Amino acid sequence: MNQVVSNIKNIPGVTGVAIFKDNGALVAFDFPKAYDKNLLNLIGLKFQPIKEILPQEEGEIVYLCWEYENLLAFYYPVEGGWINIISSEAIPMPVFSLTMTAVAKKLPELLATSQHIQEPAGGKAEEGAVPQEKVEELEKLFALYLGPASPVIFKRVAHQFGFTLSNIPTGSLKAILDGVTAKVPENKRPELLEKIGSLGLGII
Amino acid sequence: MNKQTILIVDDDKELVRRLRENMQEISDNYIIKTVEDGKKALEILEQENIDMVILDLEIPVMNGLQVLSGLLHKGIWLPVFIITGSNINEKDEKLKDFGIVDLIKRPFIPEDVVIKIDGIMKNREKKDLIKNFSLTAILQLIEMEKRTGILTIKIDRENGRMFFKDGKIMDVVVKGLSTAEALEAFMNSLHDDREISIEYIDHKKDKRINMTLMEMVIEASRLKDERKAASEYVEPRTIKKGTSKDEYLPQITDLLNSLKEVQNYVIADPEGDILAASPGNENVDVMNSCIYLWVIGEKMGQELDIGNPRDLTCYHKGKKRFIQKYLDYLIILDLIEMSKLAIFKEKLNELLGKMSLKERRR
Numbered sequence: 096m097n098q099v100v101s102n103i104k105n106i107p108g109v110t111g112v113a114i115f116k117d118n119g120a121l122v123a124f125d126f127p128k129a130y131d132k133n134l135l136n137l138i139g140l141k142f143q144p145i146k147e148i149l150p151q152e153e154g155e156i157v158y159l160c161w162e163y164e165n166l167l168a169f170y171y172p173v174e175g176g177w178i179n180i181i182s183s184e185a186i187p188m189p190v191f192s193l194t195m196t197a198v199a200k201k202l203p204e205l206l207a208t209s210q211h212i213q214e215p216a217g218g219k220a221e222e223g224a225v226p227q228e229k230v231e232e233l234e235k236l237f238a239l240y241l242g243p244a245s246p247v248i249f250k251r252v253a254h255q256f257g258f259t260l261s262n263i264p265t266g267s268l269k270a271i272l273d274g275v276t277a278k279v280p281e282n283k284r285p286e287l288l289e290k291i292g293s294l295g296l297g298i299i
Numbered sequence: 300m301n302k303q304t305i306l307i308v309d310d311d312k313e314l315v316r317r318l319r320e321n322m323q324e325i326s327d328n329y330i331i332k333t334v335e336d337g338k339k340a341l342e343i344l345e346q347e348n349i350d351m352v353i354l355d356l357e358i359p360v361m362n363g364l365q366v367l368s369g370l371l372h373k374g375i376w377l378p379v380f381i382i383t384g385s386n387i388n389e390k391d392e393k394l395k396d397f398g399i400v401d402l403i404k405r406p407f408i409p410e411d412v413v414i415k416i417d418g419i420m421k422n423r424e425k426k427d428l429i430k431n432f433s434l435t436a437i438l439q440l441i442e443m444e445k446r447t448g449i450l451t452i453k454i455d456r457e458n459g460r461m462f463f464k465d466g467k468i469m470d471v472v473v474k475g476l477s478t479a480e481a482l483e484a485f486m487n488s489l490h491d492d493r494e495i496s497i498e499y500i501d502h503k504k505d506k507r508i509n510m511t512l513m514e515m516v517i518e519a520s521r522l523k524d525e526r527k528a529a530s531e532y533v534e535p536r537t538i539k540k541g542t543s544k545d546e547y548l549p550q551i552t553d554l555l556n557s558l559k560e561v562q563n564y565v566i567a568d569p570e571g572d573i574l575a576a577s578p579g580n581e582n583v584d585v586m587n588s589c590i591y592l593w594v595i596g597e598k599m600g601q602e603l604d605i606g607n608p609r610d611l612t613c614y615h616k617g618k619k620r621f622i623q624k625y626l627d628y629l630i631i632l633d634l635i636e637m638s639k640l641a642i643f644k645e646k647l648n649e650l651l652g653k654m655s656l657k658e659r660r661r
Contacts, residue, residue, distance in 0.1 A: 159611065
């Protein structure tokens with residue numbers, strides 16, 4: 096695994112590499128010292144649902160690339176996990192593509208046997224996240240006011256804030272609930288808000 | 300006939316030997332397990348898949364009646380063949396409560412017992428498995444014919460059991476689930492194609508479900524419709540009119556229409572409502588995932604302290620998607636030719652830059 100990290104890190108311009116399993120467990124990384132494994136684990140949490148969320152009809156993702164002021168951030172999915180890479184804008188794309196093709200072939204086998212170095216954060220509630228039983232209570236409540244579409248609406252609003260239903264931070268819950276309740280007819284909204292208030296979420 | 304496992308619970312070693320030999324002689328399909336005392340028998344019954352028990356009532360540590368009571372208490376349901384030296388009335392209806400299918404009194408010829416058991420097992424094999432019938436239809440028959448027994452289907456990896464008496468549903472049991480959860484799991488399975496097994500055996504079971512079979516079928520249909528509606532539901536997205544920044548939309552759409560690299564485009568507001576789109580893309584539901592990816596980029600930028608993303612390129616197999624945020628607009632483009640991405644971005648940014656300048660001058 097270290098060899099794979101090293102191969103990617105040797106691509107000119109690459110400043111950081113982190114490899115995660117599909118469950119969000121960090122298995123290897125080489126980032127500047129300022130970025131520790133706890134921070135990378137938090138980032139892993141954000142990426143973990145991508146495979147599940149992106150619609151199949153959009154086609155299999157080869158990679159995603161965010162461009163920042165001076166840096167590029169890559170998400171490169173492989174079988175059994177994914178790789179996050181930070182590089183400068185000057186990364187030579189042919190070298191990158193060639194290296195990553197080789198890595199994508201080798202990595203699934205390594206991922207299957209490798210131990211994680213950090214507990215997976217993905218799929219589990221972050222510290223300070225809304226407990227799952229409360230999320231389930233909210234789902235039941237929304238179903239009464241929004242009907243069968245309620246799970247779709249709830250998820251969609253959570254996605255707009257960059258969360259899934261399993262990792263909504265308590266601090267973001269109110270904004271997400273505002274987004275969902277906005278879809279409820281106005282005459283029913285006070286009643287719903289009252290019921291949400293009675294769930295003891297500590298936000299209303 | 301599938302292999303079937305029979306557990307013989309008896310401390311009479313000679314009898315057990317003869318039963319085992321005869322059972323194996325009569326058919327290769329029987330796997331015979333033996334145990335001498337009732338406590339060990341209960342442990343095996345709890346841990347392993349046993350299809351039938353031949354149980355001597357006079358056994359050490361825990362006698363046969365205690366084993367029967369243990370089975371009842373633990374909710375283990377299987378046919379039991381009783382061997383006894385006591386004077387038990389074999390016509391006692393209460394025996395059925397424990398799933399007793401037959402009873403034989405000592406002394407007896409072991410070969411006779413084996414023939415009886417083989418008959419019972421073959422009969423079970425014929426009756427039990429039902430394929431290519433919906434569970435709904437089977438439940439209707441059970442109710443019409445006022446049958447008593449146990450219906451078993453696989454729910455996830457567990458055996459889900461429904462107990463019915465005189466055509467009325469008494470209880471549903473799925474390991475690890477409460478009665479209400481088990482009932483819902485059964486209802487969710489009603490319309491699926493599954494292998495169903497039914498045994499018309501009396502077992503003692505208290506009534507725990509206050510719902511008739513037909514009510515259950517109707518409820519299951521309702522749940523199915525709801526699930527289908529939820530999975531198919533796509534929130535209608537229509538082009539929003541009258542927003543404060545509408546004045547820029549014609550300029551952006553003119554630009555996008557003029558760029559030959561652009562195959563399809565969608566312009567949306569931060570809530571994911573489509574403000575403008577290329578023909579045929581007015582109702583596409585790509586926004587959810589695109590917004591999610593954009594927000595991930597923003598969060599990553601904050602956590603790594605590298606600022607906000609300027610754009611996002613998604614390389615899909617067979618599709619190249621480019622996402623950029625301008626003012627409050629999220630612009631999503633599918634590009635025909637990715638090799639000219641740099642030139643395209645330059646053109647787009649030049650125009651957006653001009654618009655920003657105009658905005659600032661105001």
